[in-house]
Amino acid sequence: MCSSLADHFCITMLRLCHALAVALLQIFIFSENQAFAKNINFYNVRPPLDPTPFPNSFKCFTCENAGDNYNCNRWAEDKWCPQNTQYCLTVHHFTSHGRSTSITKKCASQSECHFVGCRHSQDSEHTECRSCCEGMICNVELPTNHTNAVFAVMHAQRTSGSSATMPSLPVLAWVFMLLWL
Numbered sequence: 001m002c003s004s005l006a007d008h009f010c011i012t013m014l015r016l017c018h019a020l021a022v023a024l025l026q027i028f029i030f031s032e033n034q035a036f037a038k039n040i041n042f043y044n045v046r047p048p049l050d051p052t053p054f055p056n057s058f059k060c061f062t063c064e065n066a067g068d069n070y071n072c073n074r075w076a077e078d079k080w081c082p083q084n085t086q087y088c089l090t091v092h093h094f095t096s097h098g099r100s101t102s103i104t105k106k107c108a109s110q111s112e113c114h115f116v117g118c119r120h121s122q123d124s125e126h127t128e129c130r131s132c133c134e135g136m137i138c139n140v141e142l143p144t145n146h147t148n149a150v151f152a153v154m155h156a157q158r159t160s161g162s163s164a165t166m167p168s169l170p171v172l173a174w175v176f177m178l179l180w181l
């Protein structure tokens with residue numbers, strides 16, 4: 001394939017092409033995996049064995065005054081949230097040393113999620129952080145500061161996000177083909 005005239009240059013180019021092709025193949029596989037992973041996440045969110053009581057129903061970790069997050073989540077009631085709720089609320093009380101004293105998690109309405117964030121109580125020995133989230137058992141973690149004591153609402157752009165990567169796949173396949181010709 002390489003002429004004797006510019007053998008060295010030609011071999012270098014071939015190697016470069018090969019490296020590029022491998023890189024593109026990896027990108028191709030990676031984006032395929034990503035699309036696949038998104039699908040798996042989506043289906044995990046709605047377990048088929050447990051029929052939903054009504055459209056857009058969801059579950060929250062639910063505990064009352066648990067001592068730590070493990071025990072809250074471990075013994076959380078696994079039941080559907082009532083229809084007048086849309087979010088999962090977490091209320092976390094902890095000492096100035098960061099030790100949890102009380103954790104409450106439950107299904108919540110919009111108005112219950114009005115106050116999120118952290119504030120020191122009057123005695124300033126304790127801090128209360130409140131967070132809300134949207135989605136199936138989304139209230140796994142505890143809010144501990146202003147970064148995570150937030151109202152996290154899902155963005156309904158998951159499908160558009162995955163379709164944005166789709167048109168690039170045939171292009172990548174084309175480039176891949178051209179490199180081997």
Ligand SMILES: *[C@@H]1O[C@H](CO)[C@@H](O)[C@H](O)[C@H]1NC(C)=O
Nearest residue numbers: 142143144145146147148149
């Ligand atoms: C908030 O808490 C999280 C988890 O403990 C930590 O990773 C993050 O660095 C904290 N952020 C701030 C601003 O303290």
